[in-house]
Amino acid sequence: MDKPLIVITGASSGIGEAAARAFSKAGHPLLLMARRVERMEALGLPDTMCRKVDVRDREAIAAAVAEAEERYGPTDCLFNNAGIARLADIGSQDPQEWDETIDINTKGVMNALHPVMAGMKERRRGTIVMMSSIAGRKVYPDHTVYCGTKFFVHAVSESIRGYLAPYDVRVVVISPGIIETEVLHHVTDQTTLKNYKDNKVRIGGGIGADHVADMVLFAYQMPQNVLIQEMVVTPTRQEY
Numbered sequence: 234m235d236k237p238l239i240v241i242t243g244a245s246s247g248i249g250e251a252a253a254r255a256f257s258k259a260g261h262p263l264l265l266m267a268r269r270v271e272r273m274e275a276l277g278l279p280d281t282m283c284r285k286v287d288v289r290d291r292e293a294i295a296a297a298v299a300e301a302e303e304r305y306g307p308t309d310c311l312f313n314n315a316g317i318a319r320l321a322d323i324g325s326q327d328p329q330e331w332d333e334t335i336d337i338n339t340k341g342v343m344n345a346l347h348p349v350m351a352g353m354k355e356r357r358r359g360t361i362v363m364m365s366s367i368a369g370r371k372v373y374p375d376h377t378v379y380c381g382t383k384f385f386v387h388a389v390s391e392s393i394r395g396y397l398a399p400y401d402v403r404v405v406v407i408s409p410g411i412i413e414t415e416v417l418h419h420v421t422d423q424t425t426l427k428n429y430k431d432n433k434v435r436i437g438g439g440i441g442a443d444h445v446a447d448m449v450l451f452a453y454q455m456p457q458n459v460l461i462q463e464m465v466v467t468p469t470r471q472e473y
């Protein structure tokens with residue numbers, strides 16, 4: 234294998250799936266993690282290990298990374314992408330949705346960082362791409378807990394960027410606006426969903442996940458001494 238291992242969380246749909254295709258086309262072996270393993274296997278990508286992993290399970294992530302590194306060598310890039318968006322009116326939202334969002338979008342992100350950081354630091358090489366959102370830069374109606382988790386991602390990214398920079402390890406944050414994926418499929422608040430969809434129609438629809446995947450690949454393919462610290466991408470008509 235002449236190209237190094239890329240690890241992607243949340244690769245069973247949307248942006249993670251698009252990134253899996255893009256990195257595979259670029260010739261990389263992959264470790265793909267998500268709960269819907271059959272969706273990742275159905276992609277039929279070469280030199281790809283697919284593991285049914287819930288990012289809330291720290292041990293399961295570590296075991297999958299160890300298994301993939303045994304087969305393909307050290308992780309050169311982690312795309313820390315898995316996440317959910319349970320948008321809702323904060324006054325009436327079931328706190329269980331808060332727990333789920335916080336556990337997946339914050340603790341899940343830390344769980345994925347843990348098994349790759351030390352090796353990158355030791356090898357003085359590696360790239361960590363953190364999936365945030367424009368909702369990690371400013372707040373939006375009905376995005377309360379989601380915004381909280383994405384602000385968390387921004388804060389952690391900035392902190393580990395400083396920590397890892399002396400070791401030549403890059404930390405990139407990507408902050409998309411409305412991308413056409415399955416991310417809103419699980420929203421239970423019908424008013425929130427309607428407002429989101431109306432806004433999407435107003436701006437002419439979201440953009441394709443492939444564009445985000447191409448940007449992640451682009452940032453990764455820059456020379457190791459070039460760090461794109463943050464990328465913000467939205468549909469052109471999404472003005473805020």
Ligand code: NDP
Nearest residue numbers: 243245246247248267268269287288316366412414415416
């Ligand atoms: P999708 O819903 O299409 O993809 C989400 C991915 O995350 C799926 O592969 C899903 O896999 C995985 N995932 C969710 N929960 C878990 C879990 N507990 N354990 C493991 N994997 C999990 O949405 P997107 O592609 O849009 O979302 C990807 C990321 O992009 C998220 O972090 C989201 O917040 C972010 N984002 C999306 C935007 C958009 O408009 N689409 C805008 C800004 C940011 P499975 O369910 O099989 O486990």
